[in-house]
Amino acid sequence: MGTGWGIALAWTAACTLAAAAALWLTPFIVKAIGIDEDRGFAYIFAAALAIFSTAAQVPALAGILKRPRGWWAAGIMSWAAGYLLVYLATLLLPAYLSGATFSIFPVLGGGIGLVQWLYLRRHVQGAGWFGAATFAGFALLGVLFGGVISELWGLVLIGLIPGLVSGAELGILVQGQRQAAGSAR
Numbered sequence: 001m002g003t004g005w006g007i008a009l010a011w012t013a014a015c016t017l018a019a020a021a022a023l024w025l026t027p028f029i030v031k032a033i034g035i036d037e038d039r040g041f042a043y044i045f046a047a048a049l050a051i052f053s054t055a056a057q058v059p060a061l062a063g064i065l066k067r068p069r070g071w072w073a074a075g076i077m078s079w080a081a082g083y084l085l086v087y088l089a090t091l092l093l094p095a096y097l098s099g100a101t102f103s104i105f106p107v108l109g110g111g112i113g114l115v116q117w118l119y120l121r122r123h124v125q126g127a128g129w130f131g132a133a134t135f136a137g138f139a140l141l142g143v144l145f146g147g148v149i150s151e152l153w154g155l156v157l158i159g160l161i162p163g164l165v166s167g168a169e170l171g172i173l174v175q176g177q178r179q180a181a182g183s184a185r
Helices: 006-032 037-061 068-092 102-120 128-145 152-183
Strands: none
Touching: 006 037, 006 128, 037 068, 037 152, 068 102, 102 128, 128 152
């Protein structure tokens, strides 16, 4: 098991680089499949972000998971759950809230955090705090932006801010688990 801060740094870097890669590749994917960029960018970016985030997180979790390949299913399902909850929220929330980024980001983070917690609870003691940190990271993103993210650099922050908050919590959990294992000897 790696050090807590090493895992926190790897997690944050994975989330940030995945968002940057999704942002960079999305225009090429949109053009390659021939859909209207104005209508298709958000959907392709969302799918790319889910896939790239999951792929980047697998090596970051290799130090704490016995079989990090299992994270592929958990990672993709967590983003799918988050996107589904966002979709349901846009249907159920009053019209003045459904378009607000602040109301959507915590919903996305809650869905992602819940599914990731369901997987990580078998591997990391106190993983519920990781799910809460994922929610908090996305809520912080919503507070900082308040409105729709339209700047390209803002899309990279979709990886950085939640990755930093959840990565720090993952590092704290791993470090605590490591210290508990060391004192039990």
